[in-house]
């Protein structure tokens with residue numbers, strides 16, 4: 001299976017973070033609005049999959065404006081959080097939210113790529129990535145990095161868009177995804193390309209069992225995929241033994 005996403009018929013991910021920097025100011029509103037506010041529920045579901053212990057050290061990749069990290073902190077099971085993302089403007093918005101919630105002593109946001117993590121082996125109890133794994137150029141490398149920095153007994157939690165399996169729902173969804181969403185995104189964020197990029201990447205990205213197989217190849221055990229909202233998004237989980 002080819003996991004290098006920079007292939008033919010697959011939009012280039014090179015410097016895609018620049019696109020996120022361009023839409024940073026509108027990102028949160030659009031993510032909530034275009035997902036009919038389901039993203040908040042999906043992030044909470046991810047947080048519910050934290051390991052059953054307290055004082056967790058958490059790394060959130062492609063952290064963007066830090067919504068996933070903040071949802072993880074709400075569980076009160078997290079001791080410290082680090083968010084990593086190459087888009088500085090997204091991080092700047094995230095930092096403001098963290099300060100507002102008086103969590104600046106517990107959460108740090110750093111510029112960086114999921115494919116090359118500046119952390120030692122066995123550093124975190126949990127590594128999360130929400131709507132980010134689809135954006136990296138080399139998915140296999142990012143998954144291996146996630147596995148490397150996890151402690152034994154640690155857990156990877158991955159949230160990503162996917163496609164409904166039901167043919168009728170899929171047809172309706174693709175109509176929305178291909179025709180309506182890029183227009184709305186273009187109108188509100190002033191960047192139609194960003195929302196074409198969304199549907200083009202989601203439509204070619206592996207999901208369900210195919211993605212679980214990639215996680216297993218990176219060393220994860222107990223992998224599982226849980227489709228949510230008719231399969232529009234899928235929550236993946238895998239452990240490091």
Ligand SMILES: C[S@@+](CC[C@H](N)C(=O)[O-])C[C@H]1O[C@@H](n2cnc3c(N)ncnc32)[C@H](O)[C@@H]1O
Nearest residue numbers: 017020062063064087113114130131132135136
């Ligand atoms: C759709 S946003 C998701 C942000 C956040 N996780 C959320 O749930 O709202 C995707 C993020 O992936 C980041 N990104 C792009 N390439 C990346 C890479 N190689 N490594 C880590 N993050 C990357 C972008 O800068 C952007 O902030």
